[in-house]
Amino acid sequence: MIDRRDQLIKLTNEFVDAFNRMSLDDVVAFFAEDGIYEDSTGGTHVGHDAIRTAFEPLVGGSRGKIRFDGEDVFIEADSGKVLASWRLNLDKDGEISVIRGIDILEFEADKLKKKMAYMKVDKPHLEST
Numbered sequence: 001m002i003d004r005r006d007q008l009i010k011l012t013n014e015f016v017d018a019f020n021r022m023s024l025d026d027v028v029a030f031f032a033e034d035g036i037y038e039d040s041t042g043g044t045h046v047g048h049d050a051i052r053t054a055f056e057p058l059v060g061g062s063r064g065k066i067r068f069d070g071e072d073v074f075i076e077a078d079s080g081k082v083l084a085s086w087r088l089n090l091d092k093d094g095e096i097s098v099i100r101g102i103d104i105l106e107f108e109a110d111k112l113k114k115k116m117a118y119m120k121v122d123k124p125h126l127e128s129t
Helices: 004-020 023-027 048-059
Strands: 031-038 044-046 066-078 081-092 095-108 111-119
Touching: 004 066, 004 081, 004 095, 004 111, 023 048, 023 111, 044 048
Parallel strands: 031 111
Antiparallel strands: 031 044, 066 081, 081 095, 095 111
């Protein structure tokens, strides 16, 4: 029997693989019906339709071929939370760009309840209070 920590690592790797295969359907299917995606610019997307719309530019190819390379992964098995740092490689017509970031993933059973994305940027994103 697989323990929760191993299950969370497996789910995280499969989620990243869906991005790397650029399979929008598979990316969206990882989320619960009422799942939440908080993007790195402060936008919040709730439910499959909104999450699909948010990820379509990246996973749909308009920004080029993508590949996420994982760096570090930290697991809190009891809460179902994963913190994963990554490098996103964007290949747009042979011109490569790399973005570094972190995701906080919150799983309930085998579905994502919430994904919060953070990226290194030149200027910080400031939230209004």
